[in-house]
Amino acid sequence: MNGSHVVVIGGGIAGLAAARFLADGGARVTVLEGASRIGGKLQVSEVAGLPVDEGAEAILTRRPEGLDLIRDAGLGDQVVDSAGEPAGILSHGALRPLPAGQVMGVPSDLTALARSGVLSPGGVARAALDLALPVSGRGIPVDAAADVSVAAYVGARLGREVVDRLVEPLLGGVYAGRVEELSFHAALGGVAAAARSHRSLIMAARAVRAAGPADPGPMFATLAGGLGSLPPALAETITAAGGTVRTGATVRELRAADSGWRLTVGPTRAPEHLDADAVVVAVPARPAGRLLADLAPVASRELARIEYSSMALVTLAYPVTAFPERPSSTGYLVPSVEGRTVKAVTFGSVKWPHLAGRRPDLVVLRCSIGRLGEEHLLQRDDDELKAAAIAELAHTCGVRELPVESRVTRWGGALPQYTVGHLDRVARIRATVAGLPGLAVAGAAYDGVGVPACVASARAAAARVLDHLADRQRSAVS
């Protein structure tokens, strides 16, 4: 495929990773990003002189794809592990540790659950009933084939408190989504898969834990310069390999052409045409759906159905002395039923030892606001969002001073919602796209929203395209 030209539409982490894999495979790549900067949801800027991410700030270390890509981009020596402090949950007005052994909020250890104090004693007793309940029937939707909402399945097996005080807050972070709408099979992937072969959800969570390493080590990693330093480093390796990365280049149209694809880029007044042997579409679902409207109407319709939630992140820097006690968790999640504006707080200075090392006199933290259906919260102006974050710190941590620095970042249409039926929807999208040789899709809309999942989808897309180009070259030779 030497010399074959592949255009990657979208310069977020999925698009850049795909471009990197394609360049490795010998293709000549062009990345077209519509915005004025590459990186998508990865972006870093300074707060109080420290590099603090404005978007995704951590990657799971459990999956290899994120760290592999970081090493590939030459940033292996910049990797920083998260601290060992536990994550917290605000429940019944007080900060409690996330119970040991939970998997996406599903408990595997009832003693740890009881000890955490996150649930009422009645809530713990109800959760324990899961071990005795029949596998199906009596309103418990356990049909392995049919998808149900997270709230319906987990609620039927473990009771409402587990849904409201454990699963909802975690998924309120991961998807900024709502448990009534999110898909059990798509959003709780590992546990849901294990639930098919276990008679109880607690036992399924135990099986997931048992399948992992005994000592999993640090859960998260980041980069010393922020996770947002990954996209520019990746772009550099792509250009060093002879590729091109363009910003401000919105692709308006994608058409099949004689020997591949023709793209229309830029404003209607001055359209530019680009030819490609293959294309990777690595933009969010809506724009991907628009690009595929004529080529793959079924995929296009399904993509249009994937909703996105919006959120805002308020970053605050306080003197460490403003805290009556130094925070003892990496951060905490706030269940929706607590009725507070802020849904999650990450103490960067606790979670990332290098930040505390550089500024031991400060506590830098991020408050996140906005789940699906809470758009009204995001209509507040920046000062109001800051005030809500400051009030949260006063309320939960007893901070009475004002922050020395602050920053508000808004992410409109940030996180795709894996609602009931998502897996079938993605299967239909993939089946339709499979009918278009030399075209592949990648990104957070399909098989996972975290950075490692986006990288995995990029790798699969690149492999598909490289296979196609190799086939084509073989048939041209023979």
Ligand SMILES: CC1=C(CCC(=O)O)c2cc3nc(cc4[nH]c(cc5[nH]c(cc1n2)c(C)c5CCC(=O)O)c(CCC(=O)O)c4C)C(CCC(=O)O)=C3C
């Ligand atoms: C967007 C977002 C926010 C809100 C914005 C923000 O505040 O940044 C947030 C907040 C938080 N998330 C937190 C804790 C956790 N998040 C996890 C896992 C994940 N979160 C994700 C995203 C988010 N998370 C994603 C894409 C995954 C990987 C899912 C997967 O691909 O499987 C897991 C691992 C679960 C497991 O798998 O065991 C834990 C323990 C805590 C508290 C402690 C701390 O701050 O560290 C907080 C504030």
